Amino acid sequence: MLSEKKVVQMRTIQRLAVSAVVAAVMLGMAGCSGMSTQDKYTAGGAAVGAVGGAALGGGTLGTLGGAAVGGVVGHQVGKDKK
DSSP states (O other): OOOHHHHHHHHHHHHHHHHHHHHHHHHHHHHTTTOOHHHHHHHHHHHHHHHHHHHHTOHHHHHHHHHHHHHHHHHHHHTTOO
């Protein structure tokens, strides 16, 4: 059984982690405001590919490979979008 002090520490760490993720997402969205549609598709594809590569392949190589493939796919899909 966890002590009350440990529970409070865990909740504090969880709140900080959620706040950091929210801040990162907001900064990322602000950074994309000047991007073309094709650039946004490329970045989105790379992000999705990286997550998929990490989940399927695990490790750095799977993540980088997934990001590369996702970026290329996103770039090609974004070509026709205006």
